[in-house]
Amino acid sequence: RRKTGVGMSSIEEIYPISRADLDLVRAFPKGFLWGAATASYQIEGAIKEDGRGPSIWDEFSATPGKVFQGHTGEVATDHYHRVPEDIVLMKELGLSAYRFSIAWPRVLPQGRGAINAAGLDFYERLVDELLAHGIAPFVTLYHWDLPLSLHKVGGWTNRDTAYAFADYADIVTKRLGDRVANWITLNEPWCSAYLGYGCGIHAPGIQDRQAAFVAGHHLLLAHGLALPRMRANIKSVAQVGLSLNFTPTYASDEREETKRDTELTDLFVNQWFISPIAHGRYPEGLFEALEVTPPPMQDGDLELIGAPIDFLGVNNYTRDVIRGGTIPARPDESVKVGPVPGACYTEMGWEIHPQSFNELLLRLYHEYGMQALYITENGAAFKDTWNGDGVVHDPRRIAYIQEYLQAAAEAVEQGVPLRGYFTWSLLDNFEWAEGYSKRFGIVYVDYQTQRRIIKDSGHWYKALLSAHRDAS
Numbered sequence: 001r002r003k004t005g006v007g008m009s010s011i012e013e014i015y016p017i018s019r020a021d022l023d024l025v026r027a028f029p030k031g032f033l034w035g036a037a038t039a040s041y042q043i044e045g046a047i048k049e050d051g052r053g054p055s056i057w058d059e060f061s062a063t064p065g066k067v068f069q070g071h072t073g074e075v076a077t078d079h080y081h082r083v084p085e086d087i088v089l090m091k092e093l094g095l096s097a098y099r100f101s102i103a104w105p106r107v108l109p110q111g112r113g114a115i116n117a118a119g120l121d122f123y124e125r126l127v128d129e130l131l132a133h134g135i136a137p138f139v140t141l142y143h144w145d146l147p148l149s150l151h152k153v154g155g156w157t158n159r160d161t162a163y164a165f166a167d168y169a170d171i172v173t174k175r176l177g178d179r180v181a182n183w184i185t186l187n188e189p190w191c192s193a194y195l196g197y198g199c200g201i202h203a204p205g206i207q208d209r210q211a212a213f214v215a216g217h218h219l220l221l222a223h224g225l226a227l228p229r230m231r232a233n234i235k236s237v238a239q240v241g242l243s244l245n246f247t248p249t250y251a252s253d254e255r256e257e258t259k260r261d262t263e264l265t266d267l268f269v270n271q272w273f274i275s276p277i278a279h280g281r282y283p284e285g286l287f288e289a290l291e292v293t294p295p296p297m298q299d300g301d302l303e304l305i306g307a308p309i310d311f312l313g314v315n316n317y318t319r320d321v322i323r324g325g326t327i328p329a330r331p332d333e334s335v336k337v338g339p340v341p342g343a344c345y346t347e348m349g350w351e352i353h354p355q356s357f358n359e360l361l362l363r364l365y366h367e368y369g370m371q372a373l374y375i376t377e378n379g380a381a382f383k384d385t386w387n388g389d390g391v392v393h394d395p396r397r398i399a400y401i402q403e404y405l406q407a408a409a410e411a412v413e414q415g416v417p418l419r420g421y422f423t424w425s426l427l428d429n430f431e432w433a434e435g436y437s438k439r440f441g442i443v444y445v446d447y448q449t450q451r452r453i454i455k456d457s458g459h460w461y462k463a464l465l466s467a468h469r470d471a472s
């Protein structure tokens with residue numbers, strides 16, 4: 001074990017940080033939260049244990065052809081049985097916060113009605129263990145694992161599901177609202193709506209654009225209905241937000257059709273959800289561009305949806321470069337060009353482009369008036385290999401996080417109210433339709449043994465977080 005080459009303090013770690021890293025962390029204010037993120041279906045396993053009910057992802061991943069090599073979340077990283085060791089790992093990494101999601105079907109196996117005490121108890125123990133280790137819980141209430149019984153009566157295309165979500169949020173915040181100060185209602189409703197009901201590559205696997213917009217509205221309504229119920233149960237200092245995914249869109253050339261298609265893609269990918277949340281209205285031209293009719297709304301819906309949030313969770317990984325079609329292509333069919341000369345890509349085929357991350361943060365602050373932002377997901381999948389000892393070299397992930405943090409630091413210096421950063425992900429885990437073929441963790445998981453091995457990026461992240469503590 002050797003001391004860092006240039007650190008200000010005697011940080012003992014396997015992976016040295018650079019002078020540039022030390023300058024980087026100084027850009028972030030005292031109290032900036034450094035964390036890692038996960039989600040229930042991707043890490044817990046134990047899908048039939050202690051009264052958990054089935055979710056749409058249980059059914060979808062068990063359906064042949066839906067997930068890479070038929071992988072499922074049945075075992076995942078077995079986190080359900082490894083909470084104490086995984087929290088020791090978080091402590092070892094020096095995390096000041098941990099973002100995780102609660103599985104709705106563990107708490108309400110039928111989605112509504114009877115509460116599964118063992119499910120609530122599991123999350124209470126998880127929260128108490130985090131607090132005992134000085135790690136702030138950031139709780140996502142919905143990260144895509146909808147109770148199957150609600151899907152059977154329409155899922156997110158049924159307005160009642162929004163009311164069921166508000167009841168679920170009420171139950172969870174009644175139990176944990178005295179201890180959890182950071183709440184995220186929904187993770188990426190765009191993915192739930194469009195990937196789940198529009199193109200169908202995610203659960204429940206429906207291919208119907210109109211249904212996607214009906215589902216999207218009910219997801220937003222769920223958020224809006226839950227807000228007051230949650231605020232009644234949590235401490236006055238606690239904060240509630242939601243996490244939205246953004247993929248900034250750039251024109252590949254100066255042609256008018258390219259500029260038009262780029263703007264329409266931006267409408268569809270980036271404005272669809274932030275506009276109702278920030279401005280209480282859907283973006284002008286969205287429904288026409290997608291050739292759908294406006295989803296059924298009731299009076300008061302948009303006011304509920306546009307109620308103030310305390311922070312916006314920003315999930316960003318990449319950008320899209322668009323080339324215009326000769327006829328107006330629907331934005332969900334826009335032509336994404338690649339590879340971009342000189343660009344680098346992750347294993348997901350996502351371009352590494354920190355500049356677009358910086359520009360996104362500035363836009364969310366200036367155009368949408370967000371008064372507090374957390375990066376609730378940012379990270380990269382690369383071909384990580386483990387040779388059976390305690391080391392996993394992942395220099396490209398270190399470089400990716402360094403570059404994106406540099407872009408975030410510049411946004412902070414430009415006045416963006418960024419309060420924290422959660423890398424995706426703490427652990428390698430079930431990557432939805434890609435199964436276990438894609439590794440995003442700063443900790444490697446050997447799925448044969450469930451052994452956790454901190455990657456070089458985890459050691460580097462630990463040293464960076466320590467340097468920030470020393471510099472604050």
Ligand SMILES: OC[C@@H]1[C@@H](O)[C@H](O)[C@@H](O)c2nc(CNc3ccccc3)cn21
Pocket residue numbers: 039042187188191245247315317377424430431432440
């Ligand atoms: O793919 C990595 C993670 C995933 O594991 C998380 O559960 C999910 O919250 C998540 N969202 C994104 C970004 N979303 C996105 C959506 C459409 C195209 C590209 C990225 C990446 N990720």
